[in-house]
Amino acid sequence: MKNATTTEAERAEFRASVRDYLSNASPETRVRSVIDSGTGLDESTWKGLAADLGIAGLLIAEEYGGQGMGMPEMAVALEEAARSLAVVPLLASSVLSTLAIQLSGDEEAFKKYLPGLADGSEIMAFAGLDGAGTTTLARDETFWGIYGTKTAVLNANIASRFLVVASTPDGTGLFIVDGSAGGVVVNAQDALDLTRPTALVTFEGSEGTRVGGDFTDGLKSLLSLGRIATSAELLGISERLMEISVDYAKTREQFGKPIGAFQAIKHRCSEMFAHVESMRAAVAAAALVDPEDTAALHEQALVVKAYCARFAPWIAEATIQVHGGIGYTWEHVAHLYLRRVKTDEVLFGDALACRDELQEILGLTA
Amino acid sequence: MDDLLAELRTWLSDALPKWKAKWNGDTSWDALCDWQRMMAEGKWATASWPVEYGGRGLGTMDVLAIEDVVAASGAPQIPGMIGLKNVAPTLMKFGNDEQRKSVVRIGSTDEVWCQGFSEPGAGSDLANVRASGRLEGDEFVINGQKVWTSNGMHASHMQLLARTNPDAPKHKGISAITLSMKTPGVEVRPIKQINGGAEFAEVFFTDVRVPVANLLGPLHEGWMVTMTTLGHERAGVAVFAGRLEQRIRGLIEDVAKGDTRISPVVADELAEMYVEARVLGAMARQMLNKIAQGGTPSSEQSVIKMVWSELSQRVDTVVMGLAGVEGVTGDNHAAALGYLSARSATIAAGTSDIVKNIIGDRVLGLPRD
Structure with a gap:
C-alpha cells in the first residue's frame, strides 16, 4: 500500500463516480430487499464496485491485479459505500483482510491471495477479536492447528477464507484458514447492523497456513488502519445524516413554520455541520499519514477514532431527535445508519478506549 | 520566503x-x-x-x-492591531486623499484608530446601529453611544458607523464616517471587565459635528464598507486555532512532567481536549492550505470560530480546576485570570449562539426565524 498517489481533485472525481454508481445500484429500496433476503451480500453491487470500479483492489499493488492506491483513496470509497449502506464486504475483505496479508510481508501469500481479493472474486473475513476471556492459540502440530473463538467477525457468512490472529509459542501470528477446513464453525450473531452480518467463528484444531513471521507490529498497524477505515465510514454516514436532518428541518412544518426556523433545531443542525467538518479534516489528516511511520500512524488513528466514535453516534441520535416520531419508525432510514454507526463505534476501540491509549502516549497515566 | x-x-x-x-x-x-x-x-x-x-x-x-x-x-x-489590520486596509480601499494620509501614521502609531461599531442595542445584531449621523449642510451631526470599543481609551481617531438614513431598511441606511476623538462632543469612558482589565471603552456623542468629507466610502453604504473591513482578517481564526492546539499540547506536557497526581477523570478530560485540539488544528491547517493555493475559505471560518471558542473556554476551565483551591485564593492568579478572561471567547466577534445561526442560515440554508 502506498501513501497518497492522487491529488485532491482526482479524489473528488473518484468520489463523484462512486456516488453516482451507488445511488443507482444501491438505493435504500435495494438495501432493504437485500437485508430481507438474509444473504448479507448484494452480489451485483459488489461485482460492480469490485470489477467495474476497481474498488476491491484499491489497496493492492498493480502487479497483483490491484490499483496501487492508498488510504486517502480507500477512505473516499469507504465514506461513499457507508453513506449508501450498500451490503458489501468492503471493510472486511478489501481493507482488513487485504491489509493483514500485506502487513505480513509474505510475498508467497501476496501472489496466492491478493489477485482474488483485488477483483472481488474472493471474499475473506478478518477474525481478529477473541471471544470474551479467551485467547486463540496456534499449535505447531503436523500442521498449524488453530484453537479458539473469534467474535464480531464481519461478513463471516460469505467468506471463503479467514485471516486469523492467534498466539503461537513464539509470539503473535497471522494465519489463513479455509472456510471449509475441519473444525471451522460459523454461528451467525444477532448483529445490530442489518447491513453487515457478524458471526461467532470457532476453530477446533482447524488447519491454518501461517502468513509471514511475527505479526505483533503488523497487528498494531492493522488496528490503526482499521481505526482510520471505520472513521471514514462514520464520516460518510454522518455527512448523509446531516443532509437528511437539514432537508427535513426545511420542509417539516409545525406551529405554522418549518421546524428549521426554530433555533433549537437550527443549532442542532449547525453543531452537526461543525462535527462533520471536523471529522472530514481529521479523516483526511489520518489517511495522509505515511503508513510506514508506525508511531505517527498509531497516534493519528487514535485521534481520529476518538473523535469520530464520539460524535458520529451523537449525530445519529440527533438525527432521530430532529425527525421526532417518524425517526423512531422502522420505515425511516435513520435506524439503519444508527445501527451501522454503533457497530463502527466499537470496532477497534470506542472513543474511551482510544483516549485510554492516548493517555499512555501523552504520559498522563500514573 | x-x-x-x-x-x-x-x-x-x-x-x-x-x-x-x-x-x-x-x-x-x-x-x-x-x-x-x-x-x-x-x-x-x-x-x-x-x-x-x-x-x-x-x-x-x-x-x-x-x-x-x-x-x-x-x-x-x-x-495598534485594529488600525493595522482593519482600519488601514479600509482607508486604502475607500478613503479619499485626505483619509488615506492616515495610513502611514497608523503604522507609526502617530495615529491610533478604534472602530465605533457595537452599541448597547447593536451587539450581535450589529446592523441595528442607532447612533445617528444627520446630514446638515456640509456636516454630519452625530449623536448616540458606542460600546465595547477596543483601544477606545488610547485612540486618536475612530472609524464610526452611524445611521444616516433612518427611513431605509436596517442594513441600507448606515454610513462609515472617520473622525478625531478630540472633536468637541466626544466623551470616552473606560469599561472595566470581569477580569479587572479595561481594554474597551464606551464612547458618547453629543451633537458632534464633522465635515461631509469625513464620509468613508459611499453615503448609506457603511455596512458594505464595514463588512469589507471585517473580511480582511479571514486567516486570523485559523491562526488562533493553531495556537490553541499548541497551548493544549503544552498544558498536557506540563501536567505529564509535574509531580501532581491527577485523577483518571482529569486524565481523560485532558485526552479529550487533546483529541479536539488535534482535530481543530487539522481543520485550521487545511483552511490555510486552501488560502495558500489561492482558494477562498467560506464556511470553515465560522466552524473554526465556533469550535475554537468553546475549546479555548474549556481549557481555561480545566486549568482553573487543576489549580484547585489556589485558583480562588489568589495564589494562582494566572489560572483565575485566564478563567475569567475566557468568558469572552464565546462572546467576542459574534457570540457562539449567533455563529450557530449564521451556519444554519447561510451554510445549511435553513429558514430564518
Whole structure:
C-alpha cells in the first residue's frame, strides 16, 4: 500500500463516480430487499464496485491485479459505500483482510491471495477479536492447528477464507484458514447492523497456513488502519445524516413554520455541520499519514477514532431527535445508519478506549 | 520566503534588544507603541500593505510566517492591531486623499484608530446601529453611544458607523464616517471587565459635528464598507486555532512532567481536549492550505470560530480546576485570570449562539426565524 498517489481533485472525481454508481445500484429500496433476503451480500453491487470500479483492489499493488492506491483513496470509497449502506464486504475483505496479508510481508501469500481479493472474486473475513476471556492459540502440530473463538467477525457468512490472529509459542501470528477446513464453525450473531452480518467463528484444531513471521507490529498497524477505515465510514454516514436532518428541518412544518426556523433545531443542525467538518479534516489528516511511520500512524488513528466514535453516534441520535416520531419508525432510514454507526463505534476501540491509549502516549497515566 | 524570514530574524536580533534596553521591562502603552514604530519602520508590522504605503505587498501565508517568527522571538504584542489590520486596509480601499494620509501614521502609531461599531442595542445584531449621523449642510451631526470599543481609551481617531438614513431598511441606511476623538462632543469612558482589565471603552456623542468629507466610502453604504473591513482578517481564526492546539499540547506536557497526581477523570478530560485540539488544528491547517493555493475559505471560518471558542473556554476551565483551591485564593492568579478572561471567547466577534445561526442560515440554508 502506498501513501497518497492522487491529488485532491482526482479524489473528488473518484468520489463523484462512486456516488453516482451507488445511488443507482444501491438505493435504500435495494438495501432493504437485500437485508430481507438474509444473504448479507448484494452480489451485483459488489461485482460492480469490485470489477467495474476497481474498488476491491484499491489497496493492492498493480502487479497483483490491484490499483496501487492508498488510504486517502480507500477512505473516499469507504465514506461513499457507508453513506449508501450498500451490503458489501468492503471493510472486511478489501481493507482488513487485504491489509493483514500485506502487513505480513509474505510475498508467497501476496501472489496466492491478493489477485482474488483485488477483483472481488474472493471474499475473506478478518477474525481478529477473541471471544470474551479467551485467547486463540496456534499449535505447531503436523500442521498449524488453530484453537479458539473469534467474535464480531464481519461478513463471516460469505467468506471463503479467514485471516486469523492467534498466539503461537513464539509470539503473535497471522494465519489463513479455509472456510471449509475441519473444525471451522460459523454461528451467525444477532448483529445490530442489518447491513453487515457478524458471526461467532470457532476453530477446533482447524488447519491454518501461517502468513509471514511475527505479526505483533503488523497487528498494531492493522488496528490503526482499521481505526482510520471505520472513521471514514462514520464520516460518510454522518455527512448523509446531516443532509437528511437539514432537508427535513426545511420542509417539516409545525406551529405554522418549518421546524428549521426554530433555533433549537437550527443549532442542532449547525453543531452537526461543525462535527462533520471536523471529522472530514481529521479523516483526511489520518489517511495522509505515511503508513510506514508506525508511531505517527498509531497516534493519528487514535485521534481520529476518538473523535469520530464520539460524535458520529451523537449525530445519529440527533438525527432521530430532529425527525421526532417518524425517526423512531422502522420505515425511516435513520435506524439503519444508527445501527451501522454503533457497530463502527466499537470496532477497534470506542472513543474511551482510544483516549485510554492516548493517555499512555501523552504520559498522563500514573 | 526563507530569505525573507532570515532577514526578519537578523532584524529582530538587532531591534529587539535595543527596544528592551530602552524600556527596561516597561510594557506600558507608550513602550508598546515604540515597538510598533520600529516594526513599521522595518516594514514588518506593515508587511501585508502595498509598497506605496510602506508595506511589502505580501500575501496571507507570508504574513502568517512573519507573525510566527515574531511571536517566537518573544517580542511584545503590537498595540495598534485594529488600525493595522482593519482600519488601514479600509482607508486604502475607500478613503479619499485626505483619509488615506492616515495610513502611514497608523503604522507609526502617530495615529491610533478604534472602530465605533457595537452599541448597547447593536451587539450581535450589529446592523441595528442607532447612533445617528444627520446630514446638515456640509456636516454630519452625530449623536448616540458606542460600546465595547477596543483601544477606545488610547485612540486618536475612530472609524464610526452611524445611521444616516433612518427611513431605509436596517442594513441600507448606515454610513462609515472617520473622525478625531478630540472633536468637541466626544466623551470616552473606560469599561472595566470581569477580569479587572479595561481594554474597551464606551464612547458618547453629543451633537458632534464633522465635515461631509469625513464620509468613508459611499453615503448609506457603511455596512458594505464595514463588512469589507471585517473580511480582511479571514486567516486570523485559523491562526488562533493553531495556537490553541499548541497551548493544549503544552498544558498536557506540563501536567505529564509535574509531580501532581491527577485523577483518571482529569486524565481523560485532558485526552479529550487533546483529541479536539488535534482535530481543530487539522481543520485550521487545511483552511490555510486552501488560502495558500489561492482558494477562498467560506464556511470553515465560522466552524473554526465556533469550535475554537468553546475549546479555548474549556481549557481555561480545566486549568482553573487543576489549580484547585489556589485558583480562588489568589495564589494562582494566572489560572483565575485566564478563567475569567475566557468568558469572552464565546462572546467576542459574534457570540457562539449567533455563529450557530449564521451556519444554519447561510451554510445549511435553513429558514430564518
